[in-house]
Amino acid sequence: MLLKKPLYTFLFIVIAAIAIPAAGLLLTENKTTPDVQEPTVDVVRSDTQKTESFPLEEYVAGVVAAEMPASFEKEALKAQAVAARTFILTQTLKGLDVTDTVDDQVFKDEEDQKEMWGEDFETNKTKIEAAARETEGEVLVYNGKPITAAFFSSGNGQTENAEEYWQSAEPYLVSVASPWDTAAPNFEQEVVLTKQEVEEKLGVSLPESGSVGAITKKTTGGRIGAITIDGKSFTGRSIRETLGLPSADFQMTVSDGDVVVTTKGYGHGIGMSQYGANGMAKEGKKYGDITAHYYPGAVIGDVQTFLKR
Structure with a gap:
């Protein structure tokens, strides 16, 4: 994921049947909880340049599928799901559109996943959808606001202060130890x-x-x-x-x-190391432990809190 020029669009539909346009998430009724609406994400597809809409949790699963190996530990996949959901939320609140490329977050729909995984499609899809489902609606929050949930493949054993690469400091994007990176094949x-x-x-x-x-x-x-x-x-x-x-x-x-x-290392080094997350998961750490380590001070909140504003 590169934080260059994210493009996201959201619409909010008021339950009272009055539609209020905003840039890119469309609120639709959640079948399991009728009083809670699930957003959908409008994605500009790179191959056609056409905009397609996906339910938020399906979109999150599609990002996890594209951004993290399905072979990773489930807790690492869950940490990635929370980061991906947070990233799309922050860009949505800015009224931006979203692409399916590294300019934002890479996203692969079901057809893309079938092509990518072949005979492992069903197994991988089930595993990744479970990671999204078990973290449904969860986002990372710092001082009441969703964070910039940067992530990268692997580091050099230490993550980076945001201001030393992007010239913009964030209290939760600070250098922390990431010794698990040494096990990454791209270390x-x-x-x-x-x-x-x-x-x-x-x-x-x-x-x-x-x-x-x-x-x-x-x-x-x-x-x-x-x-x-x-x-x-x-x-x-x-x-x-x-x-x-x-x-x-x-x-x-x-x-x-x-x-x-x-x-x-591989990537900008800011935020969560994906191979580091997998290393932590292999040691028995839960996804909340992983996000707390790589985003110090950030806590898990509810996406609906921000969509209802």
């Missing part, structure tokens, strides 16, 4: 680029061989805050995004005309 990776490509993209001249750059600042989460290459200063984020690296925790070396970049 350490190697990216090989040509020396010419790196020089052109960064506008620098690199040595013929040896290490590249002098790190001048490290972030609280152990990533590169600032690095100087050929007298030119960069942030770790700018290098990561320009070169398409998995993480802002990296080292670069020139060898035989190539630049070999070794990285730790």
